[in-house]
Amino acid sequence: MMPADKTVKAANIIETEGVGKEFNGVWVLKDIDFSLRPGEIHSLVGENGAGKSTFIKILSGVYQPSSGSIKIDGSPITFHNVRHSESFGIRTVHQEINLVPFFNVYENIFIGTEQKKNILGIGVLDDRQMKRKAKEVIERLGVRLDVNKPAHLLNASMQRIVEISKVLVHSPRVIIFDEPTTSLGEEERKRLLEIIKGLKKTGIGIIYISHNLEEVMEISDRITVFRDGCRIDTMDRSEAAPEKIVSMMIGHKSYNEYKREECYKCSEVFIDVKNLSTDKLKGINFSVHKGEILGIAGVVGAGKTEIAKAIFGLDKIQKGEIQLYGGRYQPSCQRAIENGIALVPEERQAQGLIPNYSVMKNITLTYLNKWCSRGVMDSDREIETAREYIDLMSIKTTGYAQLVKFLSGGNQQKVILSRWLNGDFKIGLFDEPTKGIDVKAKEDIYGLMDQLAREGKAIIVLSSYLPELLSISDRIIVVHEGELVGEFDPKEDNAKEKIMHAMLGGRVA
Amino acid sequence: MIGKKLNVGSVDKKEFLRKYGTVMGALIIFTVFSLTARNFFTSTNLLMLLRQMSMLTIISLGFTFVMGAGGFDMSIGNATGLINIIFAIVILNTNSFWIALLAALLVGVTIGVLNGTLVAYIGLPDFIGTFAVGSIIYGVKMLITKGNPIFFNDTVPKIFFFIGQGYVGPIPFPVILMAFFVGLAIFILNKTSLGRRVYAIGGNSIASLYAGINVKRYRLITFIVSGLSVAIASVILTSRLGSAQPLAGEEFLLDAISVVFLSTTMFGDGEPTGSGTFVGALIISMMNNGLTMLNVPYYFQYITKGTVVIFAVVLSVVLGQKLRVKL
Numbered sequence: 001m002m003p004a005d006k007t008v009k010a011a012n013i014i015e016t017e018g019v020g021k022e023f024n025g026v027w028v029l030k031d032i033d034f035s036l037r038p039g040e041i042h043s044l045v046g047e048n049g050a051g052k053s054t055f056i057k058i059l060s061g062v063y064q065p066s067s068g069s070i071k072i073d074g075s076p077i078t079f080h081n082v083r084h085s086e087s088f089g090i091r092t093v094h095q096e097i098n099l100v101p102f103f104n105v106y107e108n109i110f111i112g113t114e115q116k117k118n119i120l121g122i123g124v125l126d127d128r129q130m131k132r133k134a135k136e137v138i139e140r141l142g143v144r145l146d147v148n149k150p151a152h153l154l155n156a157s158m159q160r161i162v163e164i165s166k167v168l169v170h171s172p173r174v175i176i177f178d179e180p181t182t183s184l185g186e187e188e189r190k191r192l193l194e195i196i197k198g199l200k201k202t203g204i205g206i207i208y209i210s211h212n213l214e215e216v217m218e219i220s221d222r223i224t225v226f227r228d229g230c231r232i233d234t235m236d237r238s239e240a241a242p243e244k245i246v247s248m249m250i251g252h253k254s255y256n257e258y259k260r261e262e263c264y265k266c267s268e269v270f271i272d273v274k275n276l277s278t279d280k281l282k283g284i285n286f287s288v289h290k291g292e293i294l295g296i297a298g299v300v301g302a303g304k305t306e307i308a309k310a311i312f313g314l315d316k317i318q319k320g321e322i323q324l325y326g327g328r329y330q331p332s333c334q335r336a337i338e339n340g341i342a343l344v345p346e347e348r349q350a351q352g353l354i355p356n357y358s359v360m361k362n363i364t365l366t367y368l369n370k371w372c373s374r375g376v377m378d379s380d381r382e383i384e385t386a387r388e389y390i391d392l393m394s395i396k397t398t399g400y401a402q403l404v405k406f407l408s409g410g411n412q413q414k415v416i417l418s419r420w421l422n423g424d425f426k427i428g429l430f431d432e433p434t435k436g437i438d439v440k441a442k443e444d445i446y447g448l449m450d451q452l453a454r455e456g457k458a459i460i461v462l463s464s465y466l467p468e469l470l471s472i473s474d475r476i477i478v479v480h481e482g483e484l485v486g487e488f489d490p491k492e493d494n495a496k497e498k499i500m501h502a503m504l505g506g507r508v509a
Numbered sequence: 510m511i512g513k514k515l516n517v518g519s520v521d522k523k524e525f526l527r528k529y530g531t532v533m534g535a536l537i538i539f540t541v542f543s544l545t546a547r548n549f550f551t552s553t554n555l556l557m558l559l560r561q562m563s564m565l566t567i568i569s570l571g572f573t574f575v576m577g578a579g580g581f582d583m584s585i586g587n588a589t590g591l592i593n594i595i596f597a598i599v600i601l602n603t604n605s606f607w608i609a610l611l612a613a614l615l616v617g618v619t620i621g622v623l624n625g626t627l628v629a630y631i632g633l634p635d636f637i638g639t640f641a642v643g644s645i646i647y648g649v650k651m652l653i654t655k656g657n658p659i660f661f662n663d664t665v666p667k668i669f670f671f672i673g674q675g676y677v678g679p680i681p682f683p684v685i686l687m688a689f690f691v692g693l694a695i696f697i698l699n700k701t702s703l704g705r706r707v708y709a710i711g712g713n714s715i716a717s718l719y720a721g722i723n724v725k726r727y728r729l730i731t732f733i734v735s736g737l738s739v740a741i742a743s744v745i746l747t748s749r750l751g752s753a754q755p756l757a758g759e760e761f762l763l764d765a766i767s768v769v770f771l772s773t774t775m776f777g778d779g780e781p782t783g784s785g786t787f788v789g790a791l792i793i794s795m796m797n798n799g800l801t802m803l804n805v806p807y808y809f810q811y812i813t814k815g816t817v818v819i820f821a822v823v824l825s826v827v828l829g830q831k832l833r834v835k836l
Contacts, residue, residue, distance in 0.1 A: 314718070337721040351719045354712040356779065365709060365720045368702045375701045419720065 018068035046226030047438030061085030089173035101152035106134035157188035185299025264291035275320035295473030340426035360386035410441025542799035562794035571738025589758025597753030621736025625729030673748025695783030
């Protein structure tokens with residue numbers, strides 16, 4: 001066994017040669033050569049469906065490769081299952097948070113690997129030891145966190161820390177991070193990146209997957225680009241540039257950060273929110289005009305989503321009112337839709353999709369009555385509509401009858417957008433519309449929002465990803481802890497810094 | 510390479526089982542009883558079997574709506590008896606079959622509204638809410654009858670007896686009713702916006718809410734459909750028995766649960782379907798009928814039915830489907 005010592009950088013922990021994977025005759029991964037050294041951050045980038053996840057699943061023992069070989073410390077190995085891979089010190093921090101809400105921090109960290117002590121021949125939970133070890137691990141991360149706090153009281157970034165600690169107690173040699181900064185606000189994102197850099201310094205080999213190129217450029221030692229199941233290139237950070245990576249990822253055209261050219265704002269006010277207060281919101285005031293794109297910025301948990309939910313009638317309004325097109329409006333989901341409000345929710349899986357429904361059934365769900373007369377569905381017209389939108393939105397699918405759960409994230413998002421587009425809404429609420437989707441789909445969605453504004457709709461984009469808001473919005477308002485703390489023109493000088501400052505509640509970042 | 514081929518083969522086999530396992534189960538049970546029970550495979554018995562199963566099928570069709578939307582209805586067993594009694598009292602007092610039928614349907618709707626309000630609008634868990642309603646119904650029917658059956662006299666309109674005992678040609682009338690309602694349920698569940706929304710709610714109720722479906726109202730509707738189907742089956746049952754028994758139909762609860770779970774295992778979608786429910790009802794009824802013919806004591810029938818429920822649920826989990834109901 002090679003010691004995980006910084007001085008032997010040249011020795012690879014993991015080395016793969018020609019690794020591929022086929023499902024039912026389709027090769028989703030082809031010929032991947034890859035290596036990871038101790039104390040290195042090796043990022044994998046690529047659009048959704050490029051093969052990153054499949055490759056990671058092979059390394060972590062979920063899938064067995066259909067071709068090629070994996071070497072650990074130079075000796076060939078086939079992982080039979082996840083346990084087997086873990087026994088070689090390979091651990092994964094998954095994209096989703098999987099904590100038991102009412103278990104406290106240390107119980108979550110040791111879930112499934114509880115430490116026991118022997119009292120009269122009976123194994124009893126050794127809480128003291130678990131607490132001590134949990135504290136040690138969390139201290140290693142340089143975080144202050146009470147191990148006795150229940151997980152549901154933690155914010156998203158602290159929950160992520162617990163997930164990382166769960167992995168760290170097993171003293172791993174390799175940690176795979178799958179989109180760890182998803183759903184984190186800007187400040188938390190930065191802190192997490194620092195933590196990951198810290199882990200690298202202790203000699204752990206890190207495989208990092210992210211859609212956020214800024215992050216990848218900041219953190220990586222090497223970057224491997226995947227496209228269509230193939231490895232396109234592996235480069236050192238010094239030779240990589242975002243434009244270069246993106247052009248490798250998408251293969252064809254070069255990428256420019258999306259920029260809108262015109263503003264289509266009209267004088268007519270579509271929605272006017274006055275002194276809106278709910279459980280989570282305190283006296284929110286704003287209005288959106290026809291043809292305007294309003295960005296609502298805020299860190300995770302600041303109250304962005306709650307604004308959308310209040311408008312869409314999902315959260316009860318305690319004080320204040322919402323006016324639509326100059327008239328009164330008492331929010332409920334049905335009235336919202338009747339009044340031309342569309343909501344693309346933040347959680348695509350939980351709030352957006354009916355997973356076992358086909359692409360078509362998901363597209364037609366909201367305005368179902370359009371395709372039926374006296375309650376009976378008109379299948380021909382429904383299929384026609386589904387085909388039209390699959391075409392219009394370039395949804396990658398085997399057909400309108402394919403179950404939506406088998407689509408990639410970006411295509412699923414397009415299905416949800418299609419659902420609203422076929423109903424001629426007037427006010428669009430887009431909550432984190434590009435979360436976890438690939439570059440190409442992101443650009444499509446930005447383009448779509450621009451087009452919708454040009455057609456005279458009012459668009460409200462809620463996002464914790466500032467560069468996105470800066471490029472798409474006509475105007476940005478910032479919420480912090482349920483209150484509106486500022487309004488900005490994205491084109492003003494130092495807009496990014498000012499908005500960031502406001503998002504963090506005026507505290508210095 | 511050989512390993513891979515075997516693997517592909519087993520995937521196909523699994524896929525086939527997933528889709529048609531339940532239908533094959535029905536065929537196997539049919540064959541076994543045909544070979545072992547002497548009078549099973551005769552036209553008289555098969556028609557009788559169909560007539561017997563008509564009530565269970567109709568009740569299970571209503572349950573299919575409830576479970577299609579991810580719900581559960583524990584009140585159906587007790588509801589049957591209450592509707593029997595109300596129907597009998599009304600028909601004895603008015604001498605009008607149609608008024609009595611209307612009263613039965615009204616009671617069914619009321620029970621559905623009660624269940625739906627508690628579960629969908631007030632937010633009680635399905636099991637607790639509908640179980641409590643079932644308990645109240647039990648109390649009410651005992652209060653009305655003191656546990657005694659109600660018998661009919663000769664003045665009762667003839668059409669009443671036709672519902673449960675009549676024939677159209679060689680076909681018992683309840684079988685025709687069953688065929689009609691099976692067709693109707695398949696049509697509503699597959700071809701109407703109601704069915705589409707019901708399954709959407711069962712598939713993901715939160716996403717359905719965000720898509721603008723009035724989830725509460727549609728869940729209420731499924732309970733009303735269940736109440737109505739219990740009412741229709743109760744009228745057939747009363748007519749068949751020629752008397753109203755407060756405890757009649759209690760076995761429908763366990764049987765209908767079995768049927769609908771079998772239904773979810775059909776076609777491998779994890780959703781109960783109209784046709785799946787028909788096959789499920791056929792399986793349960795064949796077992797009731799066949800085991801009786803083989804002189805298996807009735808208590809063994811409970812054991813077999815319980816086993817079938819477990820088998821159906823395990824099968825649907827093993828075959829990788831998500832359980833629709835959180836048990």
